[in-house]
Amino acid sequence: MKKNKKKNWNDYIWIMSAVYMILGFVNIMFAWLGLICFLVPLGISLVKGKKSYCNHFCGRGQMFDVLGNKLKLSRQKDIPAFLRSNWFRYGFLTFFMIMFANMVFMTYLVFAGSGSLKEVVTLIWTIKMPWDWAYNGAASSPWIAQFAFGFYGMMLTSTVLGLVTMALYKPRSWCVYCPMGTMTQGICKIKDAA
Amino acid sequence: MATTNIKSKRIAEVMEKGCVACGSCMNVCPRDAITVPKGIIAVVDNDKCIGCGLCKKACPASVIEIKPRPEA
Numbered sequence: 305m306k307k308n309k310k311k312n313w314n315d316y317i318w319i320m321s322a323v324y325m326i327l328g329f330v331n332i333m334f335a336w337l338g339l340i341c342f343l344v345p346l347g348i349s350l351v352k353g354k355k356s357y358c359n360h361f362c363g364r365g366q367m368f369d370v371l372g373n374k375l376k377l378s379r380q381k382d383i384p385a386f387l388r389s390n391w392f393r394y395g396f397l398t399f400f401m402i403m404f405a406n407m408v409f410m411t412y413l414v415f416a417g418s419g420s421l422k423e424v425v426t427l428i429w430t431i432k433m434p435w436d437w438a439y440n441g442a443a444s445s446p447w448i449a450q451f452a453f454g455f456y457g458m459m460l461t462s463t464v465l466g467l468v469t470m471a472l473y474k475p476r477s478w479c480v481y482c483p484m485g486t487m488t489q490g491i492c493k494i495k496d497a498a
Numbered sequence: 499m500a501t502t503n504i505k506s507k508r509i510a511e512v513m514e515k516g517c518v519a520c521g522s523c524m525n526v527c528p529r530d531a532i533t534v535p536k537g538i539i540a541v542v543d544n545d546k547c548i549g550c551g552l553c554k555k556a557c558p559a560s561v562i563e564i565k566p567r568p569e570a
Binding site for chain 2 (some may be wrong): 489
């Protein structure tokens with residue numbers, strides 16, 4: 305990549321994304337920081353009607369870029385057409401939001417006292433991995449820890465999916481079906497039409 | 499810069515359908531010729547694009563084509 309542009313501070317956000325994934329193995333409570341990746345892009349698209357987050361600040365996109373282009377871990381092939389079709393993108397967004405709501409509901413059950421804290425991280429929505437070593441019981445209330453476990457599971461799942469498509473297709477293939485990207489683009493479309 | 503001094507005979511074109519507005523193209527463009535102004539679709543500045551094809555290579559949705567530059 306020939307580029308004469310100066311590097312900016314925001315060219316290094318991929319380090320934060322990598323550190324975030326590692327911190328989840330150390331202490332699950334760090335998972336809460338991931339909310340930044342949800343709220344900031346939504347805020348930018350709602351207020352400014354732009355995808356500046358994807359374009360300049362997405363640490364995950366940059367991380368895939370570094371892995372795929374710098375470290376040459378990507379096959380650099382075109383993504384299959386169905387993965388970039390609208391029905392798949394919006395379908396995946398819908399599925400992701402349902403799983404997110406499900407996770408919030410689990411948190412609510414723990415909050416309400418009708419469910420117990422499960423110290424597991426669920427990968428690809430099915431594989432329950434014991435994760436008790438990353439939690440020292442420090443949360444003031446169990447629901448706070450439950451949310452952290454649930455949220456980190458989502459982040460880990462999407463990272464794994466992103467890594468697989470990064471390797472198989474183009475580095476930033478995740479961006480094609482990233483639920484946040486689809487959602488913010490949808491918001492931009494609605495704002496532009498209004 | 500009304501008339502370009504670009505001698506390249508090729509130009510990048512973003513296909514209308516399928517752009518996810520991720521900005522991969524914008525970040526690799528050596529001439530700052532691509533932007534994602536409204537968060538919907540990437541837009542090529544014909545006065546800056548030299549048709550080098552870096553954006554086509556970077557585009558994860560494969561919606562960029564390098565085409566012959568239309569005669570002015």
